[in-house]
Amino acid sequence: MATVSHSAATSHVGRVRSNNQDSGYAGRSLFVVADGMGGHAGGDVASSIATKRIIEADKPYASAQDAEFALQAALIGANAQLAETVFEHAELTGMGTTVSAIVVLENEVAIAHIGDSRIYLLRDNELSQITIDHTFVQRLVDSGRITEAEAMVHPRRSVLMRVLGDVEASPEIDTSILATIAGDRWLLCSDGLTGVVSHNAMASALASGANAQDVADLLVKESLDGGAPDNVTVVIVDIGEGVARTDSPVIVGSAANPLAFGEEPSRNRALRIPALRLHPVRETHFEPDSQDYLSELIEEDARRARRRKVTWLVGVILLVLSIVTTTILGYQWTQTRYFVGVDGSNVAIYQGVQQDIGPIKLSSVYEDTDLNLSDLRVYDRQQVEQTINAGSLADALAIIERLKGAIVE
Template sequence: MATAGKSAAVSHVGKVRANNQDSGYAGARLFVVADGMGGHAGGDVASAMAVKRIIETDTAYSSAQDAEFALQSALLAANSLLAETVFEHQELTGMGTTVSAILRVGDQVALAHIGDSRVYRWRAGELEQITADHTFVQRLVDSGRITPEEAAVHPRRSVLMRVLGDVDAAPEIDTTILDVRPGDRWMLCSDGLSSYVSDDKILAVLDSVADATEASDRLVKESLDNGAPDNVTVVLVDIDESGASSSVPPVLVGSASAPLSFEPEPSRRPLRLPTMLLHPLRPIPPEPEHFEPESEEYLDELILEDRRRARNRRIAWLVAIGLAIIALVVSLVVAYQWTQTRYFVGANGTTVAIYQGVQADVGPLSLSSIYQQTSVTLESLPPYTRERVENTINANSLDGAEAIVDRLAEVGDE
């Protein structure tokens, strides 16, 4: 963790990853977060190289438009630098990084963004996400194919459509110019925060914790408490009445704060046979990764796959509902058939009758019907016996019901 006056930068490796592939910077005017992709193949290298190239723009500008152009040019230069590095170090093939950056010019900021790191603005008690994620699921949300709630658990939520790296020589970078006001809080973060801490919780922390350093630490802790396996980086910038946002030397956090190294991690180097014999291999859970499609054809394939998944999900639901309905109908038929094996004796007007079924109704459907009308009259029965008949007398079988009627006839003849 490091601080810069009215700003703070915090980065944590997370609960699963072995190295920190995030980089963050809090400077005099410039604030950046980068989230590297490519695992041990170079995610940390990509984010560090990009941030170290972009911080060259941390200087004074005559206008926000000049700062916007400088930021965009720096991100494109970083992209070229990454491509050249991959050409010289083939083991880094596939590395890339997201970048979200703001550059302060007076009462405005120039913003540049690519990937799924985010920039938020807290103003007057309200939190607003300024950047849009360049992800596959965000495209599905924007096109109305899925909801934001579905996007949060979508199996393709980590697929990035745009990053800096060795894939696209001229990636599309979002840039804009926005006003700042005294009292504003600007937060830049990697998806290690935004994927595991809700906007409501972020708002609560930014709203209640005045100190930038303490607020940043609290946000990182919230992410870790929610089990964040990914790296977590937060850069927080407070705008005070004087317009200042920093007062001490710039700081770097994450992989950018360490010397660049293209060597593979020691823990990932090939094991020698004696080592393997002494320490049998244990399954290691795969680290969460970002992926970037190489072409529009790949995007089309993902969309088709998503449609197939949605169709299969609907079919599965329809089959499940159909099976449930069939099971219910079968159960009702079996239950009804069982009721028709039951008999009881009761009154039908002024005479005694044998009923088939049970004494119950299901809505308008009666589960009993007259099986046999007898000649025994209720008048011929003693009061107590007549009351029993009117309240019905259950029988275990038809023979049992007939035996009850015979006894009632004998009682009536006495």
């Protein structure tokens, strides 16, 4: 029976940001990564509140289906708690968080995911991305409007389409159940890792054979070495075969610290009017409404059309240049060739090759000799009429001398 053998969690503020808005948890069977947003005032609060609420789901379950339902309910509960916190503290308006979580139950893993934090699985040294980013550029990729390579440099690559927060009362959460086997290594991480460290580099670190904590530390170090413009959080889960586990639950990042935000008098809850807001939650990480999305799709299509026209035009120009260059080089090569043929009634040396391309002649008389065709022997005359190839001008002159010599004979 497969079970968790080792786990580890680590989080780092990175090299640019002043506070850590990520949270992570490596528990008994539950593992979570949350990436908060909403600026300095609320990102850390959002990930901390969500993580602490979801941690309550770290308990035994009778089946993977029960664990999946509990995870979904925990995320919905965290979303409601975030909305309530924003209602009580207006200065936190706009805060939100991504969440990627798994529950390991014997040979199965229940998954819940929203946002752009990710879950990966390393099996037989092959790393697979399990979750799909809920980002604007991912929608563009899925709809065929841009490529994966274009998504990496898209100006709105950080735009989130789904998060937990005060945006929706019932956010859509991706859930699934997957099989797991002994030897599997699961990775949960914030985009502070995937935005800096390549897929191949992550696969190499995970397959290195190092223990879970060393691998987590190595991945964070690679992100820091790459500049770490964002917070970085990594949770590693190793699956073994009937191994007694000794790891204790670990909380890292914002959730490891007491909540700290400005106090504001509570509003009268009886006067509360529920409202769903679609608004920026931080400078480069926000939630657009559907109209913005459609407008951007139209603009993206227009940009792609312009790019296609430019690409087509450049392609045509390069093709024409290639044809012209090839033609010039080809013609120059033909002018290094010579042959002996007939010019009127005389034998002549031609420069070029015998073939013509339509109206374009590839040969011209280089030297018209005083050797008359009628003076040649029948065999030599036939040879000249059919043309005699010469490797060079010297060879052509030698052929003329041989023909003259044959007349003398």
